[in-house]
Each structure stands twice: as structure tokens, then as C-alpha cells.
Amino acid sequence: MNVITLASRKGGAGKSTLTAQLAAQAQAAGKRVTVIDADPQGSLSLWHSLRKDGLPKLVTPERGLDRALAFAMIEGTDYVFIDTAPTMWVVVQEAIRAATMVLIPARPGFFDLAAVRETVKVARERDRPYAVVINAAPVKRDDKEANLVAHSRAYFEGLQIPVWSGQISQRAGFQSTLAAGASAAEIGPATAAGMEIARLWSAVERSIEAINNARFEPGGAANEGGVMGAGRAA
Numbered sequence: 644m645n646v647i648t649l650a651s652r653k654g655g656a657g658k659s660t661l662t663a664q665l666a667a668q669a670q671a672a673g674k675r676v677t678v679i680d681a682d683p684q685g686s687l688s689l690w691h692s693l694r695k696d697g698l699p700k701l702v703t704p705e706r707g708l709d710r711a712l713a714f715a716m717i718e719g720t721d722y723v724f725i726d727t728a729p730t731m732w733v734v735v736q737e738a739i740r741a742a743t744m745v746l747i748p749a750r751p752g753f754f755d756l757a758a759v760r761e762t763v764k765v766a767r768e769r770d771r772p773y774a775v776v777i778n779a780a781p782v783k784r785d786d787k788e789a790n791l792v793a794h795s796r797a798y799f800e801g802l803q804i805p806v807w808s809g810q811i812s813q814r815a816g817f818q819s820t821l822a823a824g825a826s827a828a829e830i831g832p833a834t835a836a837g838m839e840i841a842r843l844w845s846a847v848e849r850s851i852e853a854i855n856n857a858r859f860e861p862g863g864a865a866n867e868g869g870v871m872g873a874g875r876a877a
Contacts (some may be wrong), residue, residue: 644715649726650727658726658727660818661776664840665847667827676723678705679725680727681703681735683728690821695864699815705778735765739762741850742771742855745762745772745813747775756795756799778810805871812836
């Protein structure tokens with residue numbers, strides 16, 4: 644079972660949006676998915692309440708995160724996605740500790756970039772693979788990144804923080820599909836929003852495969868390499 648934890652100390656970075664969109668994308672790809680809403684704000688629970696089929700399964704960790712993960716494993720879940728609060732409280736640290744991989748959404752702006760470092764510190768201390776996802780970015784023009792995105796990417800690279808080579812743009816489609824209790828994968832897989840999430844999911848899935856393979860290789864470094872460059876920078 645693979646656990647994807649979305650974490651960031653900064654509120655509004657897009658953790659809940661990406662959790663819902665990625666979970667639905669994985670579900671559409673035929674994976675058995677469980678979503679854990681560990682954010683007291685309950686945004687994922689609200690989205691899930693609008694879904695007619697009740698899938699992917701959603702749970703809240705009132706009786707402990709480990710218990711929720713244990714039941715997910717017993718049920719044969721392929722992927723668990725954990726949405727967390729914008730803090731570094733104990734529950735968030737437990738979610739990072741339990742992760743196969745930590746995704747850190749960050750908007751391309753000063754406050755988000757600065758907040759990433761604290762989340763990275765927790766992931767490194769717990770030896771968890773991680774990568775930043777640039778989220779809510781200005782839409783590319785002529786397939787060229789906005790200067791703000793390029794500067795953000797350079798900032799992370801300067802700190803040896805792995806960052807996904809793509810971006811999730813600021814698009815109305817992400818919010819409108821969630822408001823309908825759906826996702827870009829379900830309503831508009833061929834739209835720009837749908838294709839961006841599909842590319843992110845593909846990168847995550849391949850990175851998870853690389854992480855898992857490294858764990859079973861003699862001397863393999865589970866915290867380095869992978870399609871997204873997920874790892875612990877020295």
C-alpha cells in the first residue's frame with residue numbers, strides 16, 4: 644500500500660484541491676483508493692459528501708492515523724491520500740512519517756516558498772521522500788513558464804529541494820469540478836486542467852515505483868532518485 648501525504652505549513656497552498664484531484668485521478672485509473680481527511684477544516688469531507696458513488700472512500704482519523712491506515716491496508720487499498728492541516732502539529736508529523744512520499748504544494752510566491760522549508764525539514768528528519776509541486780501558477784504562454792514560476796523553481800533548486808518539472812496552473816476547472824463533487828479526471832480529462840493533473844499523477848506513480856524498487860535493492864537509497872527527483876537533499 645502506498646501513502647501519499649500532502650503537507651505544507653502554509654494555508655491556501657492547495658493541499659485539499661490536489662488531494663481530491665489526485666485521488667479521483669487514481670480512482671479513475673482503476674486503483675483502490677482511500678482518502679484520509681486529517682484537516683479539521685474538512686474541505687475534503689465536503690467534496691466527498693457531494694459525490695454520488697461515495698468513491699474514493701473517505702475516512703477521518705478521530706481514532707488515530709495508524710488505525711485508519713491499518714484498516715486501509717486490510718481492505719486492500721492501493722493508494723492512500725492524506726490531506727493535512729496547515730501546521731506542523733503532531734498529526735501532520737505522523738502523516739509525514741507514514742508516507743511513502745510527501746507532496747508539498749507551493750504557490751509561486753514569497754510566503755509559500757519560505758513555508759516549504761519547514762515541511763522539508765520534517766520530511767528529512769523522518770527520512771521520507773518528498774517533492775514540491777508548484778501549484779496555482781500563472782498559465783504558460785507559448786509553452787513558456789512565467790518568470791515567477793522560473794524564479795520559484797530556481798529557489799528550490801538552490802536549496803537542493805526536489806521540485807516537479809511540471810506545474811499545476813491557476814484554472815477555474817479545478818475549483819468548478821470540486822464544487823460539483825467531481826474532478827478534472829471525471830468531467831474534463833481532455834481539458835488543460837485534466838491533462839495537468841494526469842501528468843502530475845503519472846509522475847507521482849512512477850516516482851512511487853522507483854521509491855519502492857529502491858527499498859528492495861541491496862544498498863538502495865529509498866530517499867533518492869525517481870521521476871520527480873523525490874528524495875532527501877544532502
